[in-house]
Amino acid sequence: MSPYDPSAFPPFAVTVDLVVLTVRRHALCALVVRRGEQPFQGRWALPGGFVRGDEDLGAAAARELAEETGLCAHDPAAPGVDNGAHLEQLATYGDPQRDPRMRVVSVAHLVLAPDLPAPRAGGDANSARWAPVDELLESADQASAGLAFDHARILADGVERARSKIEYSSLATAFCPPEFTVGELRRVYEAVWGVALDPRNFHRKVTGTPGFLVPAGGTTTRQGGRPAQLFRAGGATLLNPPMLRPEV
Amino acid sequence: MSPYDPSAFPPFAVTVDLVVLTVRRHALCALVVRRGEQPFQGRWALPGGFVRGDEDLGAAAARELAEETGLCAHDPAAPGVDNGAHLEQLATYGDPQRDPRMRVVSVAHLVLAPDLPAPRAGGDANSARWAPVDELLESADQASAGLAFDHARILADGVERARSKIEYSSLATAFCPPEFTVGELRRVYEAVWGVALDPRNFHRKVTGTPGFLVPAGGTTTRQGGRPAQLFRAGGATLLNPPMLRPEV
């Protein structure tokens, strides 16, 4: 067997970009970093970087995530300890013009994380911050104010994926700490979907779906009001029947 | 602005692989081509090829599809005439070991096509054929009998995407000719899901979902029995509420 003739195909650079979402102060937020170099110097962008020569795509995404946030991602496709965020592949973007310097194909990944520490800037970024996605996507309309490259499009795709995926999977728990209350979970849905949900119907629904939640045994009053039972995420990953997003 | 230093990142080859699905004789089938060269010479594989230097990923997939089948794909992401099959990006596979010759990242695409012509072999393939996906995925378990590379995994992912996507979208109509009957559409669902559906409830459901089907005006008896009304796909792409796949 002979190796490929390197002149038979054009060389590409392959990167991973991360859409890291969390819920902070009742708003869906994404992690963005400020670009330290051209092009788009000084503009905000999604974190990301080159895939190494001997590295799988998911591993590259997990490495970038750890470098930027310290989070230990848990890719459901690969076995491992679930002591961190949810990570999954989102989509791949390869428009020939998407990077003015050369041909770059970017494999975007989606990360859902609980509201944890302040982000730490790392690598080639001057700084990093959590920004509400509404804000990031609004400014995308104004020329030269939005995210660098095609990152607004990638972010929009990631947000849409998250919005639809918490409908039919138990993934909303990835936004919560290990132990959480029904009310905290409801506020996650409300922030991601941008709607208000009836607390009574929501409570009936999630506690009645087998495998979604398992009681953790304690109670908490960290949200004020009457003490609420603590739950952990159950084993079920697919919700049947799904949570229903209210009509527009 | 300076170009990247080419030594700063490893070079990749980028390919597209196609999971082309259709329904033939009550079975979900995929298009496979026989490999004419090493590695995996003589084994069946998904059609695919290198992405050109100035070509977008979706365009590369559409080009490969046309070369292999003559089908004119319609990518919903790009405007164009819908005179052919449905095409969408599936996922990207980049395990460093997936091709023994060099580092290849493959952006897999999913195509849903009506049962049309016999496949035409093209390019570097000795031949091409439609094979039932059950058959292809069963033989994947036996060593050195399944598809080349990681194509069994890619096919499985594509089939799973199709199975879940016809639940909440009108995509099942992509398996049908431009005009079709409710019974033909039901047989598509039955073949893709591998279950039997109640004809009466199915009829009530699809004709009662606004925007799913629009009457085409005629009838046909090509399936035997009483003449059936002909329909065309309606404008709706998302079904709300969705079609429900029966429990296991």
Place this chain on the structure above:
DNA sequence: ATCATAGTCGTCTGCCTGACGATAAACAGA
């Protein structure tokens, strides 16, 4: 004429959901 096949319309029942009312258990401030 009879049968087999496929399509279409209805009925009934159970379950789920949305829209509430009502109660419980904490804390804050008067």
Place this chain on the structure above:
DNA sequence: TCTGTTTATCGTCAGGCAGACGACTATGAT
């Protein structure tokens, strides 16, 4: 201590949809 506020949790009720299935219709085949 009492009262109001906040949040959690349980219950009730009506409407809608899905599964199960009966009934009838319109073709072609024997």
